[in-house]
Amino acid sequence: MTKRNRIFIGILLIYAAGIAFILYRVVAEIDPRYRESAEESLVETSHLLAGLVEQDVQAGAIDTTRLEPLFKSLYARQFLSQIYSVTKTRVEMRAYVTDRSGRVLFDSLGKSAGADYSQWKDVSYTLRGDYGARTTRDVETDPLSSVMYVGAPIRWNNExxxxxxxxxxxxxFGQFVSAARQKTLFVGLVSVLAVLLLAVIVSVWLVRPFGVIADYVRYVRAQRSLNLPRLGRRALGAIGAAYDEMRDALAGRNYVADYVQTLTHEVKSPLSAIRGAAELLQEAGMPQAERQRFLANIMRETGRIQEMVDRMMELTALETRRALDHPLPVAMKPLLEELAGAVQDAAAARSIRIIVDAPEDAAVEGDAFLLRRAVSNLLDNAVDFSPDGGTVVLSLQLKARTVRIQVQDSGPGIPEYAHDKVFEKFYSLARPHSRKKSTGLGLAFVREIASLHDGRIELANAPEGGALATLSLPRAAS
Known part of the structure; x- marks a missing residue:
């Protein structure tokens, strides 16, 4: 390993160690910050409870009669609150009230009434006019049973x-801490990997030319005599190799190679079918019905290859675009109604109903032709995967800044194993009614169109059955 490489690796290791230290400090600070936030809300709640109790004080005597039914009702409440990634279904807050001697007059859990709490910090500190708080385990050997307590004074005549x-x-709130730690570590690790990758790429692009020059200088020094023709050929060869490497990088040679490899793999199957049918057709004495069947097979497989090549050319052209050339406002409701009418004949042949649910219209800034192709692909898929006599619902939903186009079929839905593959090129599921597969490029085409329009496409199983495709696009400025 050269000295240059050792220095480079050392810098990367120092960077990784620094990021690891920062991540450790950030993750270590998450739990205290959440505890402080929770304690702040407990301070306000305890003073709210103290104010409620003060309303029932008579002649300096604390009356907690109405607290018991209040907390029973509170604990009996049923609700479902989705707080980001955490689901909350019950009240976990607890409360108790003590008199001036520290004796418990009321306990919301019904366990400690009459107990002496005068030694607890939340009680003793508060009784003498200071801020009282503590964290105590319900079960001494279980750290996960810790409970934070905050006390507030109950006053009567300023006493x-x-x-x-x-x-x-x-x-x-520990589950929030755990989720925050995981997200922080994930973001940190992804950032480290991204920076390391960028550093490697920059080093290869910037440092390698200097290395080539150094190698060339060493070569020149090693020559016993100056041979200009040989030196020129060597220089031209180095320049030519560098130019070829740069051209391949700019042209995306690896990208093209991957495309060719994938397309070759997909074309093998229909080519094998065509070759087999052609060989059988050469046999003498074949019945006319058999001959027609093999000819039809050749035509079908040829059409499949043609469709695959056409789709590949369209998708490749779409992927090279970085932005829309001349985006214009496109009214989505008339577009959806037009596409529903266009697919109606194919759907009617299998008694499939097409329902358009677009109560309002909205415009999307984009290319009408591409948007029509995207929704048409989703509609064709929905019809293909719906059973005979089924229903396809094409709906338009308006949000504050987006337009959501949803296409729902009544088919079997997406199998579990295919959820992560449906947008991959050439990946296709067999149609339920024909057991045939498509080119596997339709959804990849839709995803590219959505990306060009700064939108997104999602495909999932609907709760009531069938697949649900959602194309979300930004609304055009009115």
């Missing part, structure tokens, strides 16, 4: 006569 304490199990 502290008791404490209202509110508690929150640490485990209730």
């Amino acid at each position: 502290i006569i008791g404490v209202a304490t509110v508690g929150k199990p640490v485990a209730s």
Whole structure:
């Protein structure tokens, strides 16, 4: 290994170590920050509870009669709250009230009524006018059973006569801490890998020419005599090799090679079918019905290859575009109605109903031809995968900044194993009614069109059955 490479690897390792240290510090700070946030909300809640108790104080005596039915009703409430990635279904807050001696007058869990809590910090500190809080385990040997408590003074005639304490199990917000740690580590690791990859690419592009020059200088020094023709040939060869490498990189030689390899693999099957049918047709005495069947097979497979090549050319042309040339506002409701009418004949042949649900119209800034092709692909797929007598629903939904076009069929839906592959080039599922596959380029074509329009395409199983394709596009400025 050369000294230059050792220095380069050393710099990368120092960078990785620095990022690892920063990630460690950031992850270590997540839990304290969440605890501080939770404690801040407990302070407000405890003062709310103290204010509620103060309303029932009579002659300096604390009355907690109405707290018991209040908390019973609170714990009995049924709800479903989706807080980002966490689902909450029950109230986990707990509370208790003590008098001026620290004796528990009320406990929302019904376990500690009459107990002496005068030694707990949330009670003792609050009774003497300071801020009182503590974190205590419900089960001494289980760190996950920790509960945060914050106390607030109950006053009567400016005198502290008791404490209202509110508690929150640490485990209730621990799931948020865990999710935040995972996301932070994921983002950090992806950033490190991206920067390392960028550093390698930059090094290859910038450092390698200097290395070529150094190698060439060493070659010149090693020559015993100056031979200008040989030196010129060597220089031209180095320049030619560098030019070829640059041209291949710019032209995307590897990209083209991958395309050719994939297309060759996909064409093998129909070519084998054509060759087999052609060989059988050469046999003498073949019945006319058999001859027609093999000729039809040749025509079908030839059409399949032609369709695959045409789609490949369209997709390749689309992938080379970086932006739309002349985007214009395109009204989506008339476009959807036009496409539904165009596919109606093919659907009617199998008694499939096409329903258009577009209560409002909205415009998308884009290319009408490409948008028509994208929705047409989704409609064709929906009809192909719907059973005879089924229904295809084409709907238009308006959001604040986006237009959502949804195509739902009544077919079997997407198998579990195919969820991550449906947008791959040449990947196709057999149609239920014909057991035949398509070119596998339609959804890749739709994804490229969506990307050109700064939108996205999603394909999933609908809750009521069938597949649901959602094309989301930005709304045009009105």
